[in-house]
Amino acid sequence: MPGLRYLSGYSEPLQAQVRELIARDRLGELLRNRYGQAHDVRNDKALFDYAVELKDRYMRKAEPLNKVVYDNKLHVVRHALGTHTAVSRVQGSKLKASREIRIATVFRDAPAELLKMIVVHELAHLKQREHDKAFYQLCTHMAADYHQLEFDTRLYLTHLECVRPELPAVGG
Template structure:
């Protein structure tokens, strides 16, 4: 079985955009560049805080969308399988009524990171409440909720390349001794 390249996260982007990422991986500066661009870590650490965070965005941009039953970090989501987050709709028949549950799960690797990346993933999953496919209408909704969506998506993909290629996690928690938790 052939090893997969970490640069697969940038598939579809033109060489003029991917070449600098490749160069920064080669010279070891990508992590520092991302940290300089996004210096803050978000504070949304628990599932409850994530539920509240997503609920606020939904209330602001998608009031008429179906309610969410659950929002949580999920350690079973593997970025390697291209799942940054998931949106599921489960329908069940209860008596003579059809009940629908909608859930959003975010890969737990994003429990640490800049608020911009969490917002990008959240906006992406919320857009699926209205638009199922990754089409023009979907991305228009994403940019309505987050005007910098496309740049954030590219930067997040660059972070995934960094994570897979080097294991470097610029926003990882550290205790007082400097050890990564």
């Protein structure tokens, strides 16, 4: 049985429950029952539109997004599930900032709620750089069940690692 790398910060009794679900081959079933609906956000244009819609709904005053894409190399390069960058360039006498979000391609096939959690997380970084109280308050403003979704995303990644161990690990 693979290690529980995505759950290493959680208590041992909780990890034991997850190990039991894995041993009984029930973790996938639990996730399917909780999150049965896939999403239609299949390409980069749809992902961009999805992220902009969330940003406009909850963070109207934040800087506009220039690019939001699925990135199949993200887990190899950054050891992350998503990234946000702000690239500043001088154009004439003006300083222009380009804001990008990249989401690991593993979320192209993830349940809709888990994609939302990753997009919300990266959007929150547009305003809050650190994972502090203000950051998580913003996340829960955009997705009230953010903490449950974050945990379930970790379960989902653990499940994928158990089912398809040949896939490179995502995150850390």
